[in-house]
Amino acid sequence: MSARLWGIWGDPYVDLSEVIDTSCFGALDREITLGLAGVETEGTGATLKWMGVVAPWMMDDGHRDAMEAIRAMSDEDFEDFVGLGDDPGSVDRARRHEVTFGDETDRTFTRAQQRLLTLRHGVYFPWKCCYHLLSNERWDDKHSGAGKGFSDEAQEVFPRTVDFVRSLPFTEVGRCVLFGVEAHDHAPLHRDTEPGQALGVAQSINFAPRPGKRFYLQNSADAEPVVVDRPIYWFNDMDYHGVLADPFFRYSLRVDGVFAPSFARDLERRARLRARPAPAR
């Protein structure tokens, strides 16, 4: 296990505030916080351990995984759980141990299932306030914008935010999600892509109109967490990343897509210029 961050062009992450104007962030924050108060949001991230993407040294931190809880349920509890789903009849009870639920499956949790998992089974949902402004079907899908658009509700409730996302230097956008973390919650350290296997560093822009979310990167238990304190950035999701706990609500948005080639070239040139030859060893 390497302690260093893989980063991007030798940097832990790319600070985009040098190249993208964030002067509208105060206004976006007002729009988003008001809008979130009214729209229906969802919980996510409760199956990261089951998916095998949580940092190995965080697996035993005591936060219960939803799939682990579902597999451990009695038949009676399972019936209650399935009964709160969208299509209880479609679940083959005889093969319940082969069925998966949650993020990136055909059976995402309903609000009621999320509540039951939390209240009765002690499951931890790290992001309790998620909102998809533009959705993909699957995680693998998130870079291709073909046929995708912002939802009507997103355009109505978050018009300035949608305009800002549209102004970002993408040639296409595949996904745009707001990730909100409630007071005292943390987001578990995990990675989205396995180093050495993906074709490239996922091109994404993350931004937090309200300062204070301690998003961090850390590739080993004893390494210092690298807290990203910039309002807008691109990080390598092959690095383990999470959000540190704080006693207040925080949120950020992640936009996945394909960068305009000139934007990517400009970022690379800037990174190369910052780099200085390593000292002799």
Added chain:
Amino acid sequence: MTADERYDRFAARLSAGGVVIDPWLEGSPRFRVVPLVLPAERWRALARVGEQLAAVYDEVCAIVADDPALLEEFFGLTPVQRALWLTSQPLWHGIARADVFVTAEGFAVTELNSDTPTGEPEAVELGRLAAQDHPDLRDPNEGLRERFVTMAEALTAALVDAPYPRAAGIVYPTEFTEDLSLVRLYRKWLTEAGWEVVLGSPYNLGRDDEGRATLFDRPVSLLVRHYKTDWWTERSSAWSDETIPDAAPLTEALEAALGASVERKTAVLNPFGAVVPQNKRAMALMWEHVHRFSPASQSVIERIVPFSSRLESLHAEQVRVQREQWVLKSDFGAEGDEVVIGRAVTQEEWEKCLALARPGRWIAQRYFEAEAGADGETVNYGVFVVAGEAAGLYVRAQPGATDVHALSVPVLVGP
């Protein structure tokens, strides 16, 4: 069926192969559906031109190996570029692509891309589909995979002390989205040949305790390098008006890759020695120092390499007034990039280019008129050369000079 429907079906078949999955560029088709059928004799002649050109480049490298002063005096290489050559020479070649055109006077070449050649996925996948539709004709790329894998394995066996893990790293600019079909193809080829394959950028390189290069901490015996030599080194603009400061070389990545290759722990493909033949000034050496080449190479140079000279060796006034007869090319400009065709620009633009061309970085090459087909298109025959032998063909068609908007054309060989 309309032409659009036909292309959609073709695109679906192509994408199903899982290698080339982007059949459109900015909304327009990237490929032609109907194959070009070459008479066997024409394919043999093109193959010979590719091999002859590769042999001439091999002589360039032998001449430079004998006379390293040329690195600085003739090529103007930077210190790190010279180090790449010196630690790798005389090795420079694994796979290359010769760009060949047909003119009224016979074949002419624009370059040998010996550093990070592209087009293999398009050639292989288009050839496969075309051959399915025309089983009576031969796919000139059918053997490319085997030739590539055989070459890669022979290179590793020759350059790395046994025992070594059958693990390969493909190194390329992972932060960008270009050339990913090539990465998919190389990964497929190597995986099918039983190699474990790791993908990463130079920034993900390191070395393990035994000195072997690692990619994402995984030791690899072979580094397939699809990251241009000059990108590893000091980078500066070929134009003197740009105030961009020069960028530093990728020191740590080079320490890993070069160190492991010098200590016979990891082979690099193409070898870093490609920094000399990939430099366009190699073509100027062919003409300015033509007397140093073998008689056979001299005749090849005279026949297929357009007259080329370092820009500074020509009389400035001559180049200025003979705009229509010249093409300017920068030392490491990739295809179409930093190529100024005199006929395609105004006299004013031409003179501005000449004024801003950074001294020591450019060549002037004699313009040649490629024969246009009935539809006014020029055909670029990209002959793949693997370990010195022709092993495939990538055909592109376009009105005028080849750039990213050229259509890739399936090609088959007839009787």
